[in-house]
Amino acid sequence: DAQGRRLKIESTNPAPEKIIRRIVPELDKAFAPTKELVPFVEAVHDRLVVEIARGCTQGCRFCQAGIIYRPYRERSVSKVLELIREGLKATGYEECSLLSLSAGDYSQIEELIVRIITEHWSNRIALSLPSLRVSSLTPLVLEAIKRVRKTGFTIAPEAGSERLRKMMNKAISDSEILGTTEKVLKAGWRNLKFYFMIGLQRETEEDINGLIKLTRALSALGKRIQPGAQLSLSINGFIPKPHTPFQWEKQLGMMELKAIQEKLRREIPRNFKIRLEDPRISFLEGIFSRGGRELNSVIETAYQKGAKFDSWSEHFRFEAYLRAFEEQGINPEQYLKEKPEDMVFAWEHLDPQVSKEFLLKERDRSREGLLTKDCRITGCLENCGVCDQRQIQPRLSEQIEKKTESELIKSLEQLSPQPDFYFRYLIHYKRIGDMRFLGLLENNRMFIRAVRRASLRMRFSQGFHPLPKISFADGPPVGVESDAEYLELELIEHLPTEKLKSQLQKVLPVGIEIVEVKELNQRARSINQQISLIEYLAVLPENLKAKANQEQLAKFLTSEQFLIKQKRDKKERIIDLKQKIKYIEITNEHSIKFGIINSEGPTAKPQEVISEIFEIKEPEIYQVRFKRIFMRFMEARSISYPMDSLRKSGLTQKKMRGE
Ligand code: SF4
Structure with missing residues (x-):
């Protein structure tokens, strides 16, 4: 309309009015890859990843995944074990990650972990659970994870005060957070990370003080139990996300966020390593989170003005975005404001099957500080609209033979x-x-x-x-x-x-x-203590074969010393190549064979040998093909x-x- 509001979204034939999300009713029957590509380079998530559950009905009101992946469905213990078995066999990974939005909530997590560890004990497979809720960290889970490898631990209180956590529907108390941290530190972890969010609507000075107070208590715990432990804090600005009960909320502007960050920086104990998100990034994230197709031209213009690789701070060009907004006649501030409840959002045609009524009700409950319990425990009380309660419904893994916690710990202790x-x-x-x-x-x-x-x-x-x-x-x-x-x-x-x-x-x-x-x-x-000599063959391409000439070689062979300059780790040093080369000969017009002595101290790379003796410099040296052909040992290997x-x-x- 005249004020630039979206009144409705119309589909263009043949696109349907609504794009309805498909839901896999039973994970056990769905395809799950086991023959993953195994990269040679170390990649992010360089491990076998097996999804143990999809969806989460804890009901955190800021969380998009918690809405758009409903309902909660577990893969059965036997299927998870089968996928891990096949996946490890096919990939050779040394670590397996149990993927879900909240791995600790898997109904039989303890039994599952113990079975995985015992089955793969001979291969010492490390297990990681990337997302654990504070209350799901039992002594057994801790014991099981540290059996093979202690990776870092992340705890996500999200908000500094219990009042605010209640508004988010995160029912964890300060004492639970401190209790879990104590358990983790006592179990020997030295690398702990805490996630917080600031800038929620209705956040007060008291909530920020609550966050500071909590970090002081955590810091004192760290000093007492694990002096020298590495405690990190990651604090991000709140971004209202589409499809969540908070999608209508206001987002704090850059200056307000900055003021809170400054206070936190001043008052959070020094033994925390703090990572505060750049308020300019939160600003842009908020805009693109709730914006529509009208922002396409902004992105394109910003790109033309030099915005690329924005996640790398040294490449971040904020001004390019500001100029792009201006050029496209779009006021970015409007995206941060609180939205009316009858707002037609840009994602209105994407239907995750959770009703708007449910989202609005949750928003009201948040304002009243009311908690909504997890429907997988209480049954369907609030009816978010996603289940038909016949095919689509929350599903837990089949119950396997249940052991007591002490029996499970015992089976870990008995691992040979x-x-x-x-x-x-x-x-x-x-x-x-x-x-x-x-x-x-x-x-x-x-x-x-x-x-x-x-x-x-x-x-x-x-x-x-x-x-x-x-x-x-x-x-x-x-x-x-x-x-x-x-x-x-x-x-x-x-x-x-x-x-x-x-x-x-x-x-x-x-x-x-x-x-x-x-x-x-x-x-x-x-x-490595036995190698005395390594022989190489350098094969020169046609255009360089004239370089392999006997005069150059004779110069080297008849010299007393042959000093070359090497660059290593940004430093320079001089070595005498005569001391490093046992023999060198031109075997035919294209090939040179040479033996490099393997001794204590600096040695020479094969490329350096050919480059220096035959004066083949960069970039031509890259055309020479090298091959290591022989290795001599000091004594006959028994x-x-x-x-x-x-x-x-x-x-x-x-x-x-x-x-
Ligand atoms: S419809 Fe009911 S049972 Fe299904 S996810 Fe929503 S609240 Fe839970």
């Missing part, structure tokens, strides 16, 4: 330690083709995951963060192929070398080829396995097979 015998193997492999682009860590991670996929029973280090006993000989620089890569692997089962080789080869990517597997004497020195002495020590064939 590693046997004291083990078998050591030396694996010689090639890394060719595209695999030459793997970095050192990527190569190692890829191999460890392959060993897991091959179901080999690895030996692990002891302690809180068990790591597989596998060590790699220093790999070649990125971009260099290799016929001579080595690793040492310790297993707690005995396998014939040919069997180990074929089992492992089957699960390795193209470009990684096992040449040979040998058994190693347990007393043999580690591989490859005989001392079977006799082990037999004498009472080790049976069965034990050796790990049975």
